[in-house]
Amino acid sequence: MIMPTLTPVQVTLPESKEPTAKNVQDIIATFLTREWPYVDIKALTVTYYKATCTNLHVAVERPPPTSIAATEPLKVFIKFHDSNTEDVKIFKHLLPTEYEEMILCHEYSRFGLGVKVYGFFETQDGTIGRVDEFLDARNMEPEDVENSEIRADIARGLAAFHTMETSLPRNPVVSFYNALMGGLEKYRGMDKLKALGKEGGVNVDNLIHYDLVGKLKRVVEKLKSLSAKEAWCIHDVQYMNVLVKKNPEEGESKITLIDFELVMRNYRAFDIGGHFMQKMFKWFGVENKVADCRKYTEKEKEHFCEEYAQEWNKRTGDSDTGNQIFRESEYGYMLAIAFDLHNMLCFMANEDDKDTLNLLALNKLFHEFLGQYSRLGLENIP
Incomplete structure (x- = not known):
């Protein structure tokens, strides 16, 4: 090379x-x-x-x-x-x-x-x-993934990146979660964060006191039990990091992935579930950080996972199914939320951030975690 x-x-x-x-x-x-x-x-x-x-x-x-x-x-x-x-x-x-x-x-x-x-x-x-x-391109909007061709190209683009051969050191995935859980534990119960929320007019006490670390451990254990596969994950799959080409050539992908500062080894489910989750947010919005559009539908997720599986298998020789990847992504959804929660709490603590829009988005992320955790029945696992 x-x-x-x-x-x-x-x-x-x-x-x-x-x-x-x-x-x-x-x-x-x-x-x-x-x-x-x-x-x-x-x-x-x-x-x-x-x-x-x-x-x-x-x-x-x-x-x-x-x-x-x-x-x-x-x-x-x-x-x-x-x-x-x-x-x-x-x-x-x-x-x-x-x-x-x-x-x-x-x-x-x-x-x-x-x-x-x-x-x-x-x-x-x-x-x-x-x-x-x-590139003659624009940043992707949440509504773009409702286009089946764009959605398929994103799935194939992620699978291609995930399976890419690179000379970077392959740190074990557990290293990422040891770091993330240590960071989340630092902010649990922090009075400063609760005070910043109150100053910004948004109560974030429930999040600050929530045992995210304990819940995250269950999610990771569930992925292990599914023999979830590891990959080179981008970790920053918010939609500003996908460019939609204005005039792609025939047969050319309609999208390009950008910004690889946060690439680390992780479960591929992290990026896939994160992509589904990020449809609800526009982090650079000046009036609202929560996107004014519907969530990813189950049918759209299934289509994405089928396209991803085909590209993954083509590049690796595996025989993964779309359903297998869909199951992994359901837990990856929560992994990505936990990562974003950590980073937002870190920014709050370091920058004394009490922006109301950021706080509302923070609570939205938290409620998405709670809803998914409950929906998958993880709260019933002893």
Whole structure:
């Protein structure tokens, strides 16, 4: 396997770490050498945004040449990595490094599954990043999964990622749950969190006092009893991390998965159940974090799991059934909720967050956990 190389670039970012137009042109021109070095900087359109709490993304567009046909892309995408992951620091020993995440992107893209990567770079001040193709795409909306073609492509995309061969170390799944349970226990009964809820006008006392660790242990034991299979899970399957292509070519997947900062070994059920759960949330909504749409139906889940099973089997030689994967996903639903609950409680504690919309979403997650736990009869297990 050919490993990606970090190319030094003669760029030092400003103290703010927000690159100038000259910075981004110099980075791009390191990899796209025929036309990008000669573009007038004043003609560049540079758009900055933070897709996550840690990483800056920059879209850069140039005008087409006037005398010849363009031989290089007119628009590219740069991701600058930032290792500040305070909200998931308990998983730091399991998470990929910035360079290892680049390896994942490289391995995913070279099979035609992800965006094309033009190059990986390191600036003079030690910031690393990558230059990608710019997809003519939009972030997925919850309603998109009601389209059977898009839903099937997401299922196949997840199965492809889950079964991907990678050079990352295969940490045992138990390491993830030891870390998660330790983190959840830290916030149980915490007066500060209850006070923040009251200040934000939302009572979260029931969640704060709930024995999530004890319940999570039962969920994990149930998955073990089902011989649930492990995979490279993305863990951040909220819908902003799925791009829906506007004009895919015939036979091409309509979606692309992005953002692999949280990739770890886990039960594949985590991502599948998490995908079903995330349909109810729009984490970047300005008026409501809970999506105004219906939940995933049983029929839609079954279709997703059938498509996933076919792709998984094609890539592994297994003979898993859609029903088998559906059963696993029912418990994975709660695993994903517990992870999100931990991360939101961590953010509350660290940032004194008392945003009412966040608190309402927190309670929504909690009630989803309670409902699923009861529906599957786990409360009756001695």
